[in-house]
Amino acid sequence: MEHVKKISDGIWIVDGDEVPWYGMPYTTRASIVRLDNGDLWIHSPGKIYPELRNEVDALGVVKFLVSPNKIHHLFLSDWKECYPNAILYASPGLREKRTDISFDENLEDFPPQHWEKEIDQMIFRGSTAMQEVVFFHKSSRTLILTDLIENFHPDHFTGFRKLLAKATGIVSPNGKTPLDWRMSFIFGKKQARLCLERMISWHPSNVIISHGECVFDGADQFLRKSFGWIKKA
Numbered sequence: 001m002e003h004v005k006k007i008s009d010g011i012w013i014v015d016g017d018e019v020p021w022y023g024m025p026y027t028t029r030a031s032i033v034r035l036d037n038g039d040l041w042i043h044s045p046g047k048i049y050p051e052l053r054n055e056v057d058a059l060g061v062v063k064f065l066v067s068p069n070k071i072h073h074l075f076l077s078d079w080k081e082c083y084p085n086a087i088l089y090a091s092p093g094l095r096e097k098r099t100d101i102s103f104d105e106n107l108e109d110f111p112p113q114h115w116e117k118e119i120d121q122m123i124f125r126g127s128t129a130m131q132e133v134v135f136f137h138k139s140s141r142t143l144i145l146t147d148l149i150e151n152f153h154p155d156h157f158t159g160f161r162k163l164l165a166k167a168t169g170i171v172s173p174n175g176k177t178p179l180d181w182r183m184s185f186i187f188g189k190k191q192a193r194l195c196l197e198r199m200i201s202w203h204p205s206n207v208i209i210s211h212g213e214c215v216f217d218g219a220d221q222f223l224r225k226s227f228g229w230i231k232k233a
C-alpha cells in the first residue's frame with residue numbers, strides 16, 4: 001500500500017496534499033477504521049484518485065463518510081459520488097453551510113449503533129465558533145482529532161509563516177488548538193474542560209492529528225499539555 005498507511009490493526013491514515021488555509025500550506029490527513037463486519041469508516045476524507053480508491057477497496061467496503069467539523073467538508077461529495085451507498089455524516093453546523101450536500105445523519109455526542117462497538121465519540125463543546133466531533137478507536141487506543149490540535153513539524157513552514165505558526169501555537173511538539181479558535185472558547189472553558197476529561201478517560205495511547213505530526217507515545221501527557229490553555233480561567 002503506497003497511499004494508505006497502517007497505524008495498527010484495523011486503522012489506517014491517508015496523507016493528502018497540502019491545501020491553502022488563509023495563505024498557510026496545510027497538509028491534510030484522513031483516517032480509516034475497519035469495523036468488525038468489514039465496513040470502512042472514513043474520517044475527514046481528502047482528495048480521491050484511482051490509486052487510493054484501489055487501496056481503500058482492498059481494505060473493505062466504504063460505508064460511513066464522516067465530516068468531523070464544519071471546515072472539513074471539501075471532498076465529501078467526491079467520495080459520495082464514488083460510493084453512493086455510503087452514509088454521509090454531518091458535523092455540527094455543516095448542514096447549514098453545505099446546503100448543496102444531502103447528508104444522511106448527524107454526528108451526536110455518542111456513537112451510533114453502527115460503530116459503537118469499535119469507536120467512541122463526543123462533541124467537543126465550549127466554542128462559540130465551531131464544535132468538533134472527536135473519536136476514539138478502542139482496540140488501538142487511538143484518539144482521532146482534526147483541528148483541535150494542530151502540530152506541524154518545525155520545518156514545515158518557512159519565513160513569516162513559520163513565525164505565524166509559532167505565534168498561533170501550532171508547531172510540534174507544542175501543537176495546540178490554533179489561537180483564533182482558542183479565543184472563541186472564552187465563555188466555554190468549563191465545558192471544554194469536561195470534554196477534555198472525557199477524552200482523557202478513554203486513556204488514548206496514540207493521537208491522529210489531521211494537520212501535522214501524530215503522537216504515538218505519551219498521548220495522555222501530550223493532551224494535558226496541549227490543552228493547558230483551557231485550564232486557565
Ligand SMILES: [Fe+2]
Pocket residue numbers: 071072146147210211
Ligand atoms: Fe483543518
